[in-house]
Amino acid sequence: MEIKKWIIACAALVFIAIPLCQAIASSEGSENEGKNKWYNLFNSDSSYYEDRRNKSSNNSSDNKRRIRRNHKKFNYKKTDSRRHFKPVESSVYTQECGSCHFAYQPGLLPSGSWKKILVGLSDHFGEKIVLKPELSLEIKHYLTSNAAEYSISKRAARILRSLGGKTPLRISDTPYIQRKHKDLPKSIIKRSSIGSISNCNVCHMTAMRGIYSNRYVHIPN
Numbered sequence: 001m002e003i004k005k006w007i008i009a010c011a012a013l014v015f016i017a018i019p020l021c022q023a024i025a026s027s028e029g030s031e032n033e034g035k036n037k038w039y040n041l042f043n044s045d046s047s048y049y050e051d052r053r054n055k056s057s058n059n060s061s062d063n064k065r066r067i068r069r070n071h072k073k074f075n076y077k078k079t080d081s082r083r084h085f086k087p088v089e090s091s092v093y094t095q096e097c098g099s100c101h102f103a104y105q106p107g108l109l110p111s112g113s114w115k116k117i118l119v120g121l122s123d124h125f126g127e128k129i130v131l132k133p134e135l136s137l138e139i140k141h142y143l144t145s146n147a148a149e150y151s152i153s154k155r156a157a158r159i160l161r162s163l164g165g166k167t168p169l170r171i172s173d174t175p176y177i178q179r180k181h182k183d184l185p186k187s188i189i190k191r192s193s194i195g196s197i198s199n200c201n202v203c204h205m206t207a208m209r210g211i212y213s214n215r216y217v218h219i220p221n
C-alpha cells in the first residue's frame with residue numbers, strides 16, 4: 001500500500017509539477033511577456049488582424065513575417081473541409097487549366113457553370129483553348145462531379161445560395177464572392193502585381209489549399 005502511494009506521488013511530480021515549473025519559467029523569461037497566456041490569445045489575434053487591415057502602410061515585410069509565422073502555427077492536416085474547399089486533386093486539370101491562371105477549386109462554381117465554360121473553350125475570355133477529347137472528358141468529369149453542389153464546404157453552399165440557380169462563367173461574378181470583395185478598391189485590383197480579381201492566389205496566400213479565410217489575405221503593393 002505504502003509503495004503504491006509513493007509511486008503515485010512521484011508520477012504526479014513528474015507529470016504535473018515539472019511541466020508547470022517549465023511553463024512558468026519560459027513565460028517569465030520570454031521577450032514577448034504575457035503574450036502566450038491564454039487570456040491574451042484573442043487580443044494578439046485581433047492585433048494581427050488590425051495589422052493586415054493596415055497593409056497599405058509600408059511595414060509590409062513585418063506583415064509578411066507575421067503571416068509566415070501564422071502559417072506555421074496552422075495545422076493544415078486539421079483543416080476543416082466544411083470551412084474550406086477541397087484542394088484540386090486532378091493533375092490533368094491542373095496541367096490544362098492551371099497554366100494561365102491558378103487552377104480554381106471545382107467547388108467554387110456549380111456544375112452548370114463548369115459545363116458552360118468547357119463548351120465555350122474556343123473563346124475563353126478571349127483565349128482559344130484546344131483540349132484533346134480524352135483530356136476534355138476527364139476534366140469535365142472532375143469539375144462537374146466536384147462542383148459546388150457536391151462540395152461539403154459551407155462557402156460552396158453560400159456561393160450556390162447566392163446564385164439562386166444562375167450559372168455564371170466567372171467565380172468573380174457570383175454574388176457571394178462579389179459581396180466578399182465589395183470593399184476592395186478598383187485601384188488595388190489594377191495594380192500590376194495583381195491585375196485581376198481572377199488571380200485569387202495573389203492575395204489569398206493559401207488559395208491553392210482551398211483556404212480563403214481572411215486571416216491569410218495579403219495584398220501585394
Ligand code: HEC
Binds near residue numbers: 171197
Ligand atoms: C490560354 C490561357 C488559359 C487557359 C489554358 C485557361 N484559361 Fe481560364 N481564363 C483565362 C483568361 C485570360 C481568363 C480571364 C481572366 C481575367 O479576367 O482576368 C480566364 C478566366 C477563367 C475563369 C473565370 C475566373 C473568374 O474571374 O472568376 C474560369 C472559371 C476559368 N478561366 C476556367 C478555366 C478552365 C476550366 C480551364 C481549362 C479548361 C481554363 N480556364 C484554361 C485564360 C485561360
Ligand code: HEC
Binds near residue numbers: 181188200204212
Ligand atoms: C486583390 C486581392 C484579392 C483577390 C485577387 C481575391 N481576393 Fe478574396 N478577398 C480579398 C480580401 C481583402 C478579402 C476580405 C478580407 C477581410 O474581410 O478582411 C477577401 C475575402 C474573400 C473570401 C471571404 C473570406 C472570409 O473569411 O469571409 C473569399 C471566399 C474569397 N475572398 C475568395 C476569393 C476567390 C475565389 C478569388 C478569386 C476568384 C479571390 N478571393 C480573389 C482579397 C482578394
